[in-house]
Amino acid sequence: MEQRWFFLEAVVGTALLLLVPLLFPDWMGFIVALALAKFLAVLGVALFLRAGMVTFGHAMFYAVGAYTVGFSAKWFGFRDILVLLPLGGLLGAGLAALVGLVMARYREVFFAMLNLAFSMMLYGVLLKLYWLTGGTDGLGAGVPTFFGYAPPREHLRVYQYYVILLVAGLAIYAVYRFLSSPLGYYLKARADNEIRIEYSGESVRRVIYFTYVFSGVLAGLSGVMAAFIVGHIVPEYAFWIQSGDFVFVALLGGFTSVPGPLVGAIAFEFIRTYASKYFPNEWQMVLGIIMLAIILFRPEGLWSIYEGLASRFGRSDREAQRA
Amino acid sequence: MRLLTIIVMDGAVFAAVLFLLSVGLTLVFGVLRILNVSHGGIYAFGAYMATYLALKILGVGGNPYLTYLMLLAGAIIIGLIAGPIIERVFLRRIYGSDQHIMLLLTFSIFLILDDLMKLIWGTKPLFVSEPYALLGQFTIAGIPYSWYQVALIFVSIIFGAFLIWAVRGTRLGKIVVSVINDREISQAIGINVNRIYLVSFTAGALSAALGGALIAPTIAVVPGFAVDATVLAFAVIAIGGMGSLEGAAIGALLVGLLRASAVHLMPEVDLVAIYLAMILVLVVRPEGLFGEVELRRI
Numbered sequence: 115m116e117q118r119w120f121f122l123e124a125v126v127g128t129a130l131l132l133l134v135p136l137l138f139p140d141w142m143g144f145i146v147a148l149a150l151a152k153f154l155a156v157l158g159v160a161l162f163l164r165a166g167m168v169t170f171g172h173a174m175f176y177a178v179g180a181y182t183v184g185f186s187a188k189w190f191g192f193r194d195i196l197v198l199l200p201l202g203g204l205l206g207a208g209l210a211a212l213v214g215l216v217m218a219r220y221r222e223v224f225f226a227m228l229n230l231a232f233s234m235m236l237y238g239v240l241l242k243l244y245w246l247t248g249g250t251d252g253l254g255a256g257v258p259t260f261f262g263y264a265p266p267r268e269h270l271r272v273y274q275y276y277v278i279l280l281v282a283g284l285a286i287y288a289v290y291r292f293l294s295s296p297l298g299y300y301l302k303a304r305a306d307n308e309i310r311i312e313y314s315g316e317s318v319r320r321v322i323y324f325t326y327v328f329s330g331v332l333a334g335l336s337g338v339m340a341a342f343i344v345g346h347i348v349p350e351y352a353f354w355i356q357s358g359d360f361v362f363v364a365l366l367g368g369f370t371s372v373p374g375p376l377v378g379a380i381a382f383e384f385i386r387t388y389a390s391k392y393f394p395n396e397w398q399m400v401l402g403i404i405m406l407a408i409i410l411f412r413p414e415g416l417w418s419i420y421e422g423l424a425s426r427f428g429r430s431d432r433e434a435q436r437a
Numbered sequence: 438m439r440l441l442t443i444i445v446m447d448g449a450v451f452a453a454v455l456f457l458l459s460v461g462l463t464l465v466f467g468v469l470r471i472l473n474v475s476h477g478g479i480y481a482f483g484a485y486m487a488t489y490l491a492l493k494i495l496g497v498g499g500n501p502y503l504t505y506l507m508l509l510a511g512a513i514i515i516g517l518i519a520g521p522i523i524e525r526v527f528l529r530r531i532y533g534s535d536q537h538i539m540l541l542l543t544f545s546i547f548l549i550l551d552d553l554m555k556l557i558w559g560t561k562p563l564f565v566s567e568p569y570a571l572l573g574q575f576t577i578a579g580i581p582y583s584w585y586q587v588a589l590i591f592v593s594i595i596f597g598a599f600l601i602w603a604v605r606g607t608r609l610g611k612i613v614v615s616v617i618n619d620r621e622i623s624q625a626i627g628i629n630v631n632r633i634y635l636v637s638f639t640a641g642a643l644s645a646a647l648g649g650a651l652i653a654p655t656i657a658v659v660p661g662f663a664v665d666a667t668v669l670a671f672a673v674i675a676i677g678g679m680g681s682l683e684g685a686a687i688g689a690l691l692v693g694l695l696r697a698s699a700v701h702l703m704p705e706v707d708l709v710a711i712y713l714a715m716i717l718v719l720v721v722r723p724e725g726l727f728g729e730v731e732l733r734r735i
Contacts, residue, residue, distance in 0.1 A: 168537035222536040223472045231712040238708035395555045402548030409542050
């Protein structure tokens with residue numbers, strides 16, 4: 115039963131996402147594309163939430179991805195999204211592999227705060243090295259090419275959207291594989307009891323280190339895509355409020371499932387768009403209130419509401435069959 | 438030599454500000470085991486309220502010396518309102534849950550506070566200069582300093598000494614220490630743990646609001662300065678050791694001097710230097726300079 119539901123949802127979800135550029139107006143396509151881009155970074159953050167750890171610093175890998183695009187465009191005039199995506203992911207992984215060496219030793223508040231410190235250092239550097247990064251003026255991403263092919267301007271958004279959708283699909287697959295690997299199971303077990311994992315012969319540090327590198331790849335890819343969608347790269351990509359947004363999205367959608375962050379990311383971008391339209395000065399407050407309500411009343415996130423409904427209908431379905 | 442004097446002076450002033458900002462955060466963490474992300478929000482709220490009241494009294498033609506009283510009143514009002522509300526209404530529901538839940542809850546309160554300030558006082562900077570100007574100036578090494586800054590240093594030393602005395606030397610302080618060490622045993626011997634939580638959190642909120650109120654006359658209060666304050670306070674208590682009052686003092690002094698040196702020697706790296714120091718300290722001594730090692734429980 116569960117399998118059938120899952121399959122159905124996946125098909126419906128994929129079909130909807132595939133049709134977005136055809137059915138919906140441009141501005142909506144833009145929002146969904148941005149949501150899909152940020153969704154990857156959120157997936158990485160959600161992995162840590164599963165392990166009972168929160169990070170206020172993953173914006174640093176997101177910024178690495180974005181600045182990969184910015185520097186490449188600025189220095190080499192090179193804007194090929196299909197080449198820059200793997201490069202951004204790789205650089206994200208590289209930084210995560212370095213920072214992770216330190217980070218794997220820390221938990222809880224210290225993990226959150228050290229991540230924060232590293233990302234704020236990156237933020238400070240990006241802000242102050244004006245001659246290199248353009249400071250608060252930032253860098254432009256420009257118009258992407260696809261393996262050298264430059265699509266006509268009016269179709270550019272559509273091409274870009276499908277590339278992003280494809281990468282998001284691959285990322286979902288990779289995260290499922292990761293979670294069903296022994297490493298993934300140990301990661302979830304960490305939330306319950308870390309010492310028992312070590313008794314069973316696995317090193318918790320190793321688990322956290324690999325998860326960290328994996329989440330660095332995801333956030334790096336996310337940054338590359340966001341840079342091309344927004345077109346403008348500023349130090350705020352590394353700011354801790356950005357990291358906080360990732361955590362918020364994971365929580366909003368529900369971090370215990372993979373579709374959760376996706377639902378959360380799309381909901382978040384729409385909430386933000388409407389909140390900043392109707393409450394231009396108070397949209398953070400709207401976010402805060404929603405987050406508070408979710409923590410206090412629905413800690414499993416929006417997706418769990420749907421799952422609850424689905425299982426209720428599923429049950430009545432089964433009961434109907436029995437009767 | 439002249440440069441050294443300037444760095445020490447600037448560093449001391451900045452350290453005083455940082456100490457007032459972060460001592461409440463470390464107190465709350467010590468007792469409640471919650472890293473209160475909304476601390477910076479309460480601090481900024483205190484600054485806004487104090488500036489607003491001070492401007493109000495000047496507006497009705499009050500004696501400019503009354504502004505000192507208004508600064509204090511602003512801090513007390515905010516501390517006594519924000520502290521109990523946040524503790525009673527929100528934190529109480531999540532004691533005993535995972536660390537990440539507590540972090541996220543206080544983070545969302547922070548977001549709400551940050552915009553609530555804009556709703557109440559608008560987005561224009563507020564500035565009251567009377568408390569700062571009334572005390573006059575003096576000159577060291579050719580640089581003018583205000584007596585208000587010196588007063589700030591003394592206030593923070595006195596405040597720190599008072600807190601340490603309150604925890605070490607009074608009955609209430611001993612009860613607090615007992616709750617820190619073992620919540621359940623404390624309850625068993627008849628301590629009202631809930632009340633201690635409320636008192637400690639309110640004390641933390643009060644000190645945050647006081648810090649904001651005292652700093653307000655030296656800067657213009659603008660939206661968004663809560664964000665920087667929160668992150669800096671984290672850095673200070675992480676360096677000093679979370680939950681340690683002495684640690685907050687040492688952390689504030691280190692960060693203050695470091696920032697002053699960076700500002701005068703290498704202005705590009707001032708923020709980076711602080712976070713680098715935090716990372717170095719945490720890598721070498723994860724519990725901070727004055728923190729206690731926590732045992733891992735099975």
